[in-house]
Amino acid sequence: MNDGTNIAELKGVTKFYDTRIKGNAALNDVSFLAKAGEMVLILGPSGSGKSTFLTILAGLQSPTEGEAYLFDRNIREYSSHELQQLRASRIGFIFQTFHLMDSLSAMDNVLLVMGFAGVHGKAARDRALKYFENFGIQHLGDVLPRSMSQGEKQRVAVARALVNGAELIIADEPTGSLATQQGMSIVRLLHDSVRKENRCVIIASHDERISAYADRVLYLHDGILRISPGNNGDGPG
Amino acid sequence: MYALKTIFDQRLKFIMTTCGMALCIMLMLFLLSVYRGVYVGSLGYVTSCNADLWILQRNATNILRTTSFIRTDQRELLQSIPGISSVSPVLIINGTVRFKDRSGTVYLTGFNPANGNGGPPKIAEGNMLTANDQIILDQSFAAKYNIHINDRIRIKDDSLTVVGLSSGTNMFVIQYAFITLAKAHSLLGFANIISAYLVKVREGESKQAIISRIYAAVPDINVFDRTTFIKNNIKEMESGILPLLYMIAIIGAIVLTAILSLILSINVLERRKDFAIMKALGSPKGFLPGLIIEQSMILIFSGLAVGIIFFFPLIRVLEKISPEVSAVSSSTQVLTVCLGAVIISLISSIGPIRKLNRIYPLEAFGKE
Numbered sequence: 001m002n003d004g005t006n007i008a009e010l011k012g013v014t015k016f017y018d019t020r021i022k023g024n025a026a027l028n029d030v031s032f033l034a035k036a037g038e039m040v041l042i043l044g045p046s047g048s049g050k051s052t053f054l055t056i057l058a059g060l061q062s063p064t065e066g067e068a069y070l071f072d073r074n075i076r077e078y079s080s081h082e083l084q085q086l087r088a089s090r091i092g093f094i095f096q097t098f099h100l101m102d103s104l105s106a107m108d109n110v111l112l113v114m115g116f117a118g119v120h121g122k123a124a125r126d127r128a129l130k131y132f133e134n135f136g137i138q139h140l141g142d143v144l145p146r147s148m149s150q151g152e153k154q155r156v157a158v159a160r161a162l163v164n165g166a167e168l169i170i171a172d173e174p175t176g177s178l179a180t181q182q183g184m185s186i187v188r189l190l191h192d193s194v195r196k197e198n199r200c201v202i203i204a205s206h207d208e209r210i211s212a213y214a215d216r217v218l219y220l221h222d223g224i225l226r227i228s229p230g231n232n233g234d235g236p237g
Numbered sequence: 238m239y240a241l242k243t244i245f246d247q248r249l250k251f252i253m254t255t256c257g258m259a260l261c262i263m264l265m266l267f268l269l270s271v272y273r274g275v276y277v278g279s280l281g282y283v284t285s286c287n288a289d290l291w292i293l294q295r296n297a298t299n300i301l302r303t304t305s306f307i308r309t310d311q312r313e314l315l316q317s318i319p320g321i322s323s324v325s326p327v328l329i330i331n332g333t334v335r336f337k338d339r340s341g342t343v344y345l346t347g348f349n350p351a352n353g354n355g356g357p358p359k360i361a362e363g364n365m366l367t368a369n370d371q372i373i374l375d376q377s378f379a380a381k382y383n384i385h386i387n388d389r390i391r392i393k394d395d396s397l398t399v400v401g402l403s404s405g406t407n408m409f410v411i412q413y414a415f416i417t418l419a420k421a422h423s424l425l426g427f428a429n430i431i432s433a434y435l436v437k438v439r440e441g442e443s444k445q446a447i448i449s450r451i452y453a454a455v456p457d458i459n460v461f462d463r464t465t466f467i468k469n470n471i472k473e474m475e476s477g478i479l480p481l482l483y484m485i486a487i488i489g490a491i492v493l494t495a496i497l498s499l500i501l502s503i504n505v506l507e508r509r510k511d512f513a514i515m516k517a518l519g520s521p522k523g524f525l526p527g528l529i530i531e532q533s534m535i536l537i538f539s540g541l542a543v544g545i546i547f548f549f550p551l552i553r554v555l556e557k558i559s560p561e562v563s564a565v566s567s568s569t570q571v572l573t574v575c576l577g578a579v580i581i582s583l584i585s586s587i588g589p590i591r592k593l594n595r596i597y598p599l600e601a602f603g604k605e
Contacts, residue, residue, distance in 0.1 A: 055602055058517075060517060081522065084521060084522065086519070087517065087519030088518065088519025088520075093518060101514075102246070102511075103242040103243045103245075104238070112239060113519075116518060116520050116521060116524070117519070160518075
């Protein structure tokens, strides 16, 4: 499955939010490489640095020390406009609490993000409908998030993340607000996108059940990334 | 799409905001209309008089707020100046009109109804004067005091019959009333003075040459051509309370800007997470500021629509309650307010857009 294309990479990344307190790093000398066609699970408790890890990977913030690469290019070399375009068309996000726009229908939530990538009109609607059908949510097109179940919201959120053909999917606790059954069905959708569409999915979670679907599982604890015991991944660095 | 749906998602807030904006818009339209009404009412008389030249007492420049007395025997002198076609005297004095148990002050204008020059610009109802015991009142004054045609009013000890109601003679703070010159002299108690002469120049004659001849022949006077005299009266009018109306309209615009800016800022704070998410998801650079401007425009145009729809009936009601409030509306005023509203909406967006810059995409991550 893994075709060897580098998607996201961290080299010796350390992140301080307050550089005056050197002993309190959100990430500490983290090295990591994610390739196309793999699903990587980052396991860690709350406050372990998972969100920092994901946001640096997505180019939303820079490391204090070390280097971060997206699609084989140092994120410092990207202009803010280029990073915006990357996030719109090559990176998809799934958030713990779905973060759908309350005032927009499911379809409009997806179309909004397609608009960010420059896809509009009938082409956008047709593509969105295809995803809705694949995810079994075609009946939700005109429904507002407030009228959806948690599972439905998360399916819409996954559709939103995938619809622009993103090569990198970053999922922050995607099962955190879902019942077991619903959570695993979402992970399966993401797993399918890795297998069928050669995407790279990086999930940060404390839900160990996801490890059954992951190609690699890594542990993040107090900002330090480690290979999970008994895992066959190549680990950090 | 997002801007529209976000606004309509909170209907009560939208309705309240629209009402607030509509009130500000109505206030601005009202003040501009009153300004226009006073302008038209103050100048209606001067512009309607059929005069090429106005002759007033020396140092008097207008008829709005200047006392001018000229001797009546100078009329023959003026009439004898070559190039002058006609000379019509008018006498303007303040007079108190009493009707039943109420009284009001008018700008009592005595003129010669035989040629009509110096009389009311337009008789909206009734007829021109035919006798000395008749009067034409401004229609808003008559409405205010509930005076009708054929009613008898009193000025000093004289009883006069209302034969006509004029329009274009409401100066807001005071209104014109018209009587014969003979009656005006009788009320004043002096028959040998008038306020101004309205001069018609023979066709083909140079007005400037006639003015020079008048100055040479008649002492202690000021002579103005029609254009200059109208300008003098405009200048006098604008030095009164009118700038205050503009000031209040500007304050209304500032209040509108503040309300709109506050509403948009609250909206940004309420939707902070949405904006952070959109930033994280790669919204283009101008997209989010564009949303704020779009919301601002939607709100302002809603306020404009409601304000304009309710403004005209409101004016009719106000005129019923207070007839001396003369509001003259025009499409230019409405367009001016619309243009002002667009500018206000853009200015109101500046603060909320600056707030956007302090929202970070990282806020989309982690638990709510």
